[in-house]
Amino acid sequence: MFSRKLKDIIAGRLMLAAAVLSSMLVIIIAVALYLRAKPILDVKSIAELLLGSTWMPFQGEFGFFPFILGTLYVTLIAMVIAVPLSILSAIYLAEYAHENVRTKVLPVIDLLAGIPPVVYGVWGVLAVVPVISYIAPVIGNLGIPFLTVKGYSTGYSMLAGGIVLAIMVFPIIISISEQVLRAVPFDMREASLSLGATRWQTIKHAVIRIAYPGIAAAIILGFSRAIGETMAVLMVVGNVPNIPSSVFDSAYPLTALIANNYGEMMSIPLYDSALLLAALILMLVILFFTVAARLILIRIERRMAHG
Amino acid sequence: MDKRLEERLFKILMIVSLGIVVGSLFMVIAVIIWNGAPSLSISMMTQTPKGGYYLGKEGGILNAIMGSLYLAFGSVILALIISLPAALSLQKDYIGKTRLAYYIRLSLDVLWGTPSIVYGAFGFIVMLYFGMRASLMGGIIVLTILQLPIMIRSMEEVIKLVPYELKEASYTLGATRFETTSGVVIRQALPGIFTAVILAFGRGIGDAASVLFTAGYTDSLPRSLFDPVASLPLAVFFQLGTPFPEVQQRAYASALILLIIVLTLSIVSRYLSRKFTKNIIR
Numbered sequence: 079m080f081s082r083k084l085k086d087i088i089a090g091r092l093m094l095a096a097a098v099l100s101s102m103l104v105i106i107i108a109v110a111l112y113l114r115a116k117p118i119l120d121v122k123s124i125a126e127l128l129l130g131s132t133w134m135p136f137q138g139e140f141g142f143f144p145f146i147l148g149t150l151y152v153t154l155i156a157m158v159i160a161v162p163l164s165i166l167s168a169i170y171l172a173e174y175a176h177e178n179v180r181t182k183v184l185p186v187i188d189l190l191a192g193i194p195p196v197v198y199g200v201w202g203v204l205a206v207v208p209v210i211s212y213i214a215p216v217i218g219n220l221g222i223p224f225l226t227v228k229g230y231s232t233g234y235s236m237l238a239g240g241i242v243l244a245i246m247v248f249p250i251i252i253s254i255s256e257q258v259l260r261a262v263p264f265d266m267r268e269a270s271l272s273l274g275a276t277r278w279q280t281i282k283h284a285v286i287r288i289a290y291p292g293i294a295a296a297i298i299l300g301f302s303r304a305i306g307e308t309m310a311v312l313m314v315v316g317n318v319p320n321i322p323s324s325v326f327d328s329a330y331p332l333t334a335l336i337a338n339n340y341g342e343m344m345s346i347p348l349y350d351s352a353l354l355l356a357a358l359i360l361m362l363v364i365l366f367f368t369v370a371a372r373l374i375l376i377r378i379e380r381r382m383a384h385g
Numbered sequence: 386m387d388k389r390l391e392e393r394l395f396k397i398l399m400i401v402s403l404g405i406v407v408g409s410l411f412m413v414i415a416v417i418i419w420n421g422a423p424s425l426s427i428s429m430m431t432q433t434p435k436g437g438y439y440l441g442k443e444g445g446i447l448n449a450i451m452g453s454l455y456l457a458f459g460s461v462i463l464a465l466i467i468s469l470p471a472a473l474s475l476q477k478d479y480i481g482k483t484r485l486a487y488y489i490r491l492s493l494d495v496l497w498g499t500p501s502i503v504y505g506a507f508g509f510i511v512m513l514y515f516g517m518r519a520s521l522m523g524g525i526i527v528l529t530i531l532q533l534p535i536m537i538r539s540m541e542e543v544i545k546l547v548p549y550e551l552k553e554a555s556y557t558l559g560a561t562r563f564e565t566t567s568g569v570v571i572r573q574a575l576p577g578i579f580t581a582v583i584l585a586f587g588r589g590i591g592d593a594a595s596v597l598f599t600a601g602y603t604d605s606l607p608r609s610l611f612d613p614v615a616s617l618p619l620a621v622f623f624q625l626g627t628p629f630p631e632v633q634q635r636a637y638a639s640a641l642i643l644l645i646i647v648l649t650l651s652i653v654s655r656y657l658s659r660k661f662t663k664n665i666i667r
Contacts, residue, residue, distance in 0.1 A: 086561035093474035096467050100533050101492040107507045114510050163402040170399035183407060185655065190410045192651045193644065194591025196618040200625065200640040201413045204420055245409045252406065278392035299498065306500025308594040309622065333502045340509065340598050357506040361499060368498040372491055
């Protein structure tokens with residue numbers, strides 16, 4: 079009897095230790111990155127690093143601005159493409175689609191989430207980049223702002239990165255929004271429908287209004303996935319550190335900066351510090367977004383549990 | 386606008402959107418098969434790169450295929466050893482309903498969202514600190530960390546679904562929490578645990594940004610845990626980066642191999658979990 083009890087207690091402790099230690103990794107990673115980023119934070123101000131636009135490691139110039147801009151632009155393009163398509167798909171799956179269709183389409187969208195980033199990168203190089211290099215001069219000469227082309231375009235551009243990223247975040251936004259939409263209580267719909275509203279009016283005025291925070295959370299999670307994506311973007315975005323003015327320009331996102339330069343970063347003073355600071359910035363931004371989105375989703379879950 | 390017209394318009398928009406989303410999946414698969422299949426050959430999968438391989442000479446990517454399998458199996462086993470007990474301790478019989486569990490879940494969600502390049506950078510720092518060089522061991526450790534949140538969170542979801550009545554029955558018979566957990570809960574949640582493992586395996590075998598720093602790359606098969614090791618995603622990336630069309634062709638074929646592995650895994654796991662679930666009490 080005694081030994082069974084003892085076994086139970088020891089097993090309980092070990093299980094708890096595994097859970098606590100795994101979750102502590104967030105803090106461990108953040109502290110480790112901070113300690114390695116500290117040398118550069120000691121000699122340069124945060125503003126100088128974030129807003130400086132010269133990147134010359136040999137001269138000790140580390141301005142992250144073009145890279146931050148690159149990350150933001152590529153991510154924004156991805157969201158402009160992905161958000162409407164994903165939300166409309168999620169509404170269709172949750173509100174209109176027959177149960178049969180829904181249970182067949184959702185696993186297919188899950189498959190999309192399982193494809194490795196490198197494969198998306200290859201697809202981008204083969205299918206997206208050539209199309210963009212073909213259409214860029216045509217659209218570029220129309221003189222629309224943000225859609226201009228200087229001379230010609232190789233196709234390796236922010237738009238290519240945005241398209242590849244958009245496809246990678248479809249599954250995240252769709253699966254979470256679809257769950258949130260289906261969690262809206264049915265009597266809300268009944269009330270609206272009984273007043274003579276059409277299905278779409280009901281969705282627009284009742285369902286979306288209730289599901290709105292959850293859809294926002296889905297978008298935030300998609301956004302943070304896009305910000306952190308490395309290989310797929312790196313392969314199609316051109317990797318030129320300039321301040322881009324058109325979607326057909328190349329950009330150089332933060333993630334690509336880290337991945338491309340780790341090899342030589344130990345040979346130049348402060349270079350490793352700068353790159354690890356970039357990793358720390360990425361991590362903190364994503365931490366902030368994930369926590370925000372999760373808090374929204376947890377609240378929705380609780381409200382559902384309490385009826 | 387007439388409300389019927391608006392309804393019809395939006396319905397069309399929705400169907401078109403869904404068509405684009407689902408269509409993009411098939412387009413990705415079709416483009417990879419179309420470009421990868423012509424240069425896919427048996428020798429590519431059974432040989433390591435010979436001299437001049439990256440200039441278009443003889444050889445294959447056996448080094449990367451084996452490397453990826455070593456990395457993925459090693460990391461999945463390590464991650465399973467840590468994450469199964471961690472997920473079990475999040476049951477409400479243990480700490481499930483406490484404030485602590487709330488923070489553990491939140492922080493695991495943050496980890497799940499953390500980009501793999503950050504894990505790569507972290508792994509790199511740790512390896513520098515201990516004076517290790519890029520190796521199979523380093524890659525396995527980083528991939529384990531990458532897979533932990535995925536495994537714990539998805540296992541917890543299935544463990545939560547085990548009916549409480551079953552546990553009560555076990556408690557009534559005088560079993561301890563541990564006996565109930567190991568004898569009833571794990572057995573009931575087995576299909577879900579299996580699915581979580583496959584999900585993590587797929588993530589591990591496909592990730593490039595984390596192993597770029599930590600596992601290195603080599604043309605030979607690793608002989609020990611401390612040798613650098615090649616991996617499929619990096620093989621795709623490096624071959625695509627060469628200026629030679631023959632080598633780029635092989636990058637497409639390598640991407641196809643990777644895609645086949647990942648898609649097979651997820652289809653098999655779905656089939657198996659459906660088959661296992663038949664014997665589970667709900």
